[in-house]
Amino acid sequence: MSDQRLRILLRRRPTGAPVLDDFQFDRTALPEPCTGEVRVRTLWLSLDPYMRGRMNDAPSYAPPVALGDVMTGEVVGRIDASRAPDLPEGTLVRAPVGWQSHAVLPATAVPPLDPLGLPPQLFLGVLGMPGLTAYAGVLELGRPKNGETLVVAAATGPVGSLAGQLAKRYGLRTVGIAGGPDKATLLTDLFGFDLGLDHRAPDLADRLRAACPDGVDIYVELVGGTVFAAVRPLLNTHARVPVIGTIAHYNTAATQDGPDRLPLFMREILTKRLAVQGLIVWDYAHLHERFLSEIVPLVRNQEINYLEDVIDGLDEAPRAFIGLLEGRNRGKLVVRVAED
Amino acid sequence: MSDQRLRILLRRRPTGAPVLDDFQFDRTALPEPCTGEVRVRTLWLSLDPYMRGRMNDAPSYAPPVALGDVMTGEVVGRIDASRAPDLPEGTLVRAPVGWQSHAVLPATAVPPLDPLGLPPQLFLGVLGMPGLTAYAGVLELGRPKNGETLVVAAATGPVGSLAGQLAKRYGLRTVGIAGGPDKATLLTDLFGFDLGLDHRAPDLADRLRAACPDGVDIYVELVGGTVFAAVRPLLNTHARVPVIGTIAHYNTAATQDGPDRLPLFMREILTKRLAVQGLIVWDYAHLHERFLSEIVPLVRNQEINYLEDVIDGLDEAPRAFIGLLEGRNRGKLVVRVAED
Structure with missing residues (x-):
């Protein structure tokens, strides 16, 4: 030492x-x-x-x-x-x-x-801040209902993978997105997503549309960028969008070349009655004990993987x-x- | 006849x-x-x-x-x-x-x-769909708290004027925005806003900032455009944005010249934990009776003006x-x- x-x-x-x-x-x-x-x-x-x-x-x-x-x-x-x-x-x-x-x-x-x-x-x-983030995002902001569809990207990561597994336990169809074919395979094989998509392969928007025949009810936003652009047209009326991260933009300037999509998105928020809400984990400290009491046994039994x-x-x-x-x-x- | x-x-x-x-x-x-x-x-x-x-x-x-x-x-x-x-x-x-x-x-x-x-x-x-829209927007999505600040534009109209008056009854500081000096005067004199701003006069963003020394906790979105652009930097952490209309864009194409402000807004939703949620009145039919029983007496007594x-x-x-x-x-x- x-x-x-x-x-x-x-x-x-x-x-x-x-x-x-x-x-x-x-x-x-x-x-x-x-x-x-x-x-x-x-x-x-x-x-x-x-x-x-x-x-x-x-x-x-x-x-x-x-x-x-x-x-x-x-x-x-x-x-x-x-x-x-x-x-x-x-x-x-x-x-x-x-x-x-x-x-x-x-x-x-x-x-x-x-x-x-x-x-x-x-x-x-999985049992720390990323895990609690996923837990609050899916349960508090996502309000999952049996039979709905959840989409999350960065989905082999600690937030996305737990979000998908929690949603699956609530009876949702889950579609995970990650970069590269090996990660896409992990999504289904390790984390139990119904479908895993590689966002680096062509035609993400088309493949995502095919993967979500009933649209998207919960989109857990971790990445922004092309994934968000592909998800937006698929959002159902009353969809929930917990905004947890925008990693695709972390290395870029805040404003970008047009067209300006903000007016259209506000219009979509209105017409589809979307609930778009930011989440930072420290607002959910009151859930920490409940989170651990629920998730620790599942991790121990390998019902939740990481x-x-x-x-x-x-x-x-x-x-x-x-x-x-x-x-x-x-x-x-x-x-x-x-x-x- | x-x-x-x-x-x-x-x-x-x-x-x-x-x-x-x-x-x-x-x-x-x-x-x-x-x-x-x-x-x-x-x-x-x-x-x-x-x-x-x-x-x-x-x-x-x-x-x-x-x-x-x-x-x-x-x-x-x-x-x-x-x-x-x-x-x-x-x-x-x-x-x-x-x-x-x-x-x-x-x-x-x-x-x-x-x-x-x-x-x-x-x-x-005031007692119809616009009134119920304001009622649901302020009470259900706005979740007003005593001492907070509400901003609304188109504020002499039926939604904005009732939104401001309801918020005032809940102890909020209210700032109304409307087009032209005569309407701005009506905001304070008829509808009891703490401040009325004319969005056609220069420097709206500066005047709005001065009008909201403690930032904005509820922004009832009816208009979009320059008003939304002026409000955005003032939104407080945990602010609520009921999206009810975007009238400034109704006559224009959906996407507009850049820069693209959407990534920055998503980042703001995250960092400020904004709750941005669309509202269409027919989702709130269950509130109709309660709305009438509360608002009719106030209109009758001229405690609510229109x-x-x-x-x-x-x-x-x-x-x-x-x-x-x-x-x-x-x-x-x-x-x-x-x-x-």
Whole structure:
């Protein structure tokens, strides 16, 4: 075990897709906790698309990462130095440590994690924020009804794959979309989607139309771009569109060449009485206990499946994150920062 | 009283703004009811922006008017010939007669109207479909909370004016927008908006920002266009946007020159967790009784005000309707087709 701390800092703000030079590695001595603080040693770092937004100096739902600051993110770690009696050394925790090997935090910011006999990094994925996001999106905003059709893209990822599996349990026809034939196969074989479509193959709009003979009642928006354009004409009257991410646009400027589709979409919202609603997981903390009590047993029994992309070593995080935004991952992307 | 029937037909589909030649006048003998039917003599015809959509041969929430058919619309009338025992001659009714002086309809399509001692044409406006639209938009989709801010345009019209007055009763700050200084004055003086803005004066976006120091929590979308563009940056986190109309676009093509603002708006829906939801009044029939029981007493006591633009004579309907789409009306536009 190293006695140094490795941190990955935001060196400059990307224009478009991030590149390795936007990040900076920084090694310092290990920080020591003061009274009421603990030091967390990172075991697993979660990499998620939302982090791209934090690299921009633009107003959003969370403040940007300052230049020279450590990239934000959630980790599973262990307390390796403690000045807080409730969190002794060795305690497994979930904490907002960011892209670094160790961090000193107030004990109040570090909830202990009982992994319930499961791999602890699942609490960064199917049992963590992405999972709760899917749960709230499908159940609270989606209001699924037996016999309806749900479409979701990025559907081998942690949000999309759980959204599809939850909808299936509620009796919906589920159509997943992902990039590449191997992922499309995973959609049906691992996650039980009724159909899996490869958005990189030609004629997505036609194939999606054929896959949804009764239209689309719930579209879980994670990606935007060509997928959203293909789904829009298929939305049924009273369809629900939980808006959870728009990853296709994260690396591009906010406004794009015309035509301007916004007036037409507003008209569609009216005539089809669509419910289009944004979702950020922290608004749904009140569902967390119910979510875990429902989903943990299903994961344990393999009635809910998940897929992980494990990257070894914190110094690989920038490269893995760049790949995530390019759609190179298949499942939940986690970095194994240290052995337990 | 004439013994002829005057009908106004759709002669051709407008491209852009309708013109008088798009309509055709047709005089025929009075039709006679068969068993189970009644003949309605129109007293008041309602003219509403949604009728512009029915002139297009495009899929929407209701089928288009066929070429050569009578323009659709709701009227208040009296039965002047009856072959239905439950609806004797002289009964006051509300009926989907359209732009014509008389129509024969199945008795089941013609609900009797008790005007409760009020002018019966109010049941085409503040107490009719526009009123119920405002009621459902503000209360069901708007979910108003004391101290919040509501913005609505076309705000001297029957939907906007009731939306503002309802919101005010719930303790909201209300900002109305209308075209021209006289209408802006009516907003505060007649309808009790906290502020009335003229959207034809320069710098709407700046004036709206100044009028909404705490942002916008409910935006009742009736118009689209520059008003929507001015409101969007002011929408607060968790704002609600009931989408009821987009009158600024009714006369224009559906897609417009760029930039394409749709990706940015989807991003805003996400980051601000907006709830953008379409509303068509017939989804809210279950609220009709509650709506009347609440609003009729308020109208009677002049705690809720309304404004009517009365046009005399059915042959003036096309001209009045064209003016409605140009924003020339102030209040609810009704045509007095015949004296009672």
